Amino acid sequence: MAAPTPTARKVLARLSLPERRFVADALRAETVGGxxxxVAAIAAIIWANTPISGSYETVRDFHIGPASLxxxxxxxxxxxxxxxxxxFFVAGIELKRELVAGELRDPKAAALPVIAAxxxxxxxxxxxxxxxVVGDxxxxxxxxxxxxxxxFALAVLAVIGTSLPSALRAFLLTLAVVDDLFAILIIAVFFTNDLNFxxxxxxxVALAVFWLLLRKGVRGWYIYVPLALVIWGLMYNSGVHATIAGVAMGLMLRCTRHADEEHSPGEHIEHLIRPLSAGLAVPLFALFSAGVSVSGNALGDVFTxxxxxxVVxxxxxxxxxxxFGGTWLTARFTRAELNEDxxxxxxxxxxxxxxxxxxxSLLIGELAFAGDAGLTDEVKAAxxxxxxxxxxxxxVLLKLRVRKYAALLADEERDDDQDGIPDMYELDDPDYHRRMAEIYEKKAAEHRRQAELAGAPRDDADSPA
Known part of the structure; x- marks a missing residue:
């Protein structure tokens, strides 16, 4: 007797319900930040290209901070x-969660976003x-x-109003997390000079203390915030880019839940810090980094x-x-099948x-051409x-399929029995079918009662049951 053919693994398959809810919450926060x-990027461009552009440069180049340190x-x-x-602290927490509880915890599932990234x-x-090389x-x-x-990508989705199915959104989020990891490695390896050992x-040592306090279960922002500032200051003066300190601390947080916990410490802290990151840190970085000249000549030079x-x-x-090539090749050589939807x-x-x-990209552009302000601005414009x-x-590509996406998302979110769990996750549950039969019977009874009150003949054949 021949062995049964194994079911092919699906590429961009439906998420589990907990993962779908996490992705929805995370992307909702990212969209607001985006x-x-x-808005900050547009404000920077307007500020830097108006008669008051001198004030932009004055504020941007104003120095503050203890020189002795x-x-x-x-x-x-x-x-x-x-x-x-x-x-990058939030990015470190996201990466840790993906490694221990998300798409990256399973090597087979992780292969797709890692290779694609x-x-x-x-x-x-x-x-x-x-x-x-060609253009010297x-x-x-x-x-x-x-x-x-x-x-920024999710902000674009919000503006054009495209409702991506959760599998595509999760793929984009996981891809971005892996992308951030490699960007961090690039910054650490290629943009570190003159190390102060x-x-x-x-x-x-300070990071080791941070990790030890976490392991011992010590709590209190008044302990961790000053320690984090010390770690950041030492990392900055070491010659390693200071953002690496944020990543390292984020990776140290526990992102798995104990039996008595609704949220892990990492998830709780991410929930507290993400508004600061998305609502203040990143927009202010954009405000003081995106202010470049957008004259006709400058835009023309981008393509010459x-x-x-x-860069473009x-x-x-x-x-x-x-x-796309990495995803297709992964599916091709692992004999996986794309989700039929x-x-x-x-x-x-x-x-x-x-x-x-x-x-x-703006950050790496500043690091790559730190000694040439003119070229730095050109790269930013690019x-x-x-x-x-x-x-x-x-x-444009997403708009071409917007009706299909809207239908898929509606199917994902349909909850006819109103129990808070989308119906597609309950199709194999006998209780779900019982509840739906009761709902249909109630609707049929209400339909018959309305018909009788209206003096119309009762038609039991109209019953959806």
């Missing part, structure tokens, strides 16, 4: 190294490199188009200079081709959406233009 980020920094510097540490970073870097441009900015800004050693053209093509072409053009649309690389093109392109 809208604020979009090596922290006499400009406002822009504080936003990039200080406020973004909060953003790697390809989605390698191909843009390759596109940038090829453009600059600088190769320093190869990492600029490798990052995805999940908040004394400060680095102090940061490591190798370094800026490489990396974001628009490299991201879409890399993520979706089509490969849906995956390509999401891959194109990932070409919106704003926050981390990031803005590339992200805009990617947003419009992906928006």
């Amino acid at each position: 809208v604020l980020l979009l 090596g922290l006499d920094l400009s406002i822009q510097h504080w936003a990039a190294d200080g406020l973004l540490a909060v953003f 790697i390809c989605g970073m390698a191909v843009p870097a390759l596109v940038y490199t090829l453009v600059n 441009g600088p190769l320093d900015g190869w990492a600029v188009p490798t990052a995805t800004d999940i908040a 004394a400060a680095l050693g102090g940061a490591v 200079q190798p370094v800026t053209l490489g 093509l990396g974001l628009v072409v490299g991201k879409a081709v890399g993520i 979706l089509a490969w053009p849906d995956v390509f649309a999401v891959a194109a959406l990932a070409g919106i690389g704003f926050t981390v 990031v803005l233009m590339g992200s805009l093109i990617a947003a419009v392109f992906s928006g």
Whole structure:
């Protein structure tokens, strides 16, 4: 007797109910932050391109902080190294949760977003490199188009009103988390110079104390906030980018729940810190980093200079081709099947959406061309233009399937028995069918009663039961 054929693993299959609820909550918060980020970026561009642009530069370049501690920094510097540490702290918690309780905990399930993210970073870097090798441009900015800004991407979704099915949204979120991990590694490895080993050693010791206090169950913000500031200051003075401190602390938090816990400590702290990150830290970074000239000549130069053209093509072409290609190859060689409710053009649309690389791309651009203010501004303009093109392109692709997405989302959220659990998660539950039969019978009885009151003949054949 032949062995039964194993069921093929589904690519972008339906999420479990707890994971679906977590993804919905996380993306709802990211969407609000993305809208604020979009508003801050627009405000920065307007401020920097009006007659009062001088005040923008004055505020951005104003220095504040204790020079004796090596922290006499400009406002822009504080936003990039200080406020973004909060953003990367939240990213560290998200990564830890994905590793222990999310899509990345299962190696088989993790293969898809990890390979897609790697390809989605390698191909843009390759596109940038090829453009600059051919055009004899600088190769320093190869990492600029490798990052995805999940908040900005979700803001675009909110603006165009596309309701993606939860599987596609989860894929985008997990992809962005893995993307953030590799962006962190790029910053740590390629943008670390002149190490101060004394400060680095102090940061490591302080992180060890942070971890030990967490392990011992010590509580109190008045302990952890000062310690976090010490860790950040030591990391900044070590020569390693200070945002790495935020990631390290985020990864140390426990993101698994004990039996008596409704939320893990990591989830609780993320819930508290995310509004600070999405509502203040990232928008302020955008405000003081996105203010570049957008004159006709500047926009034209984006498409004529190798370094800026490489960034634009990396974001628009490299991201879409890399993520889609990585996903398709993973499915092809693992013999997995795409979820029957979706089509490969849906995956390509999401891959194109990932070409919106704003926050981390701007940060890497500042690090890559730190010694050349003019080139830094050109790269920022290229990031803005590339992200805009990617947003419009992906928006058009998603709009073409908006009716299909709306129908899928309605099926996911339908709850006819009103028990708080979507019906699609209860189809195999006998109690669900009993409850639905009772609901239909009540509706039929009400229908018959209304008919009798109206003097119409009763027709039991109309009963939906």
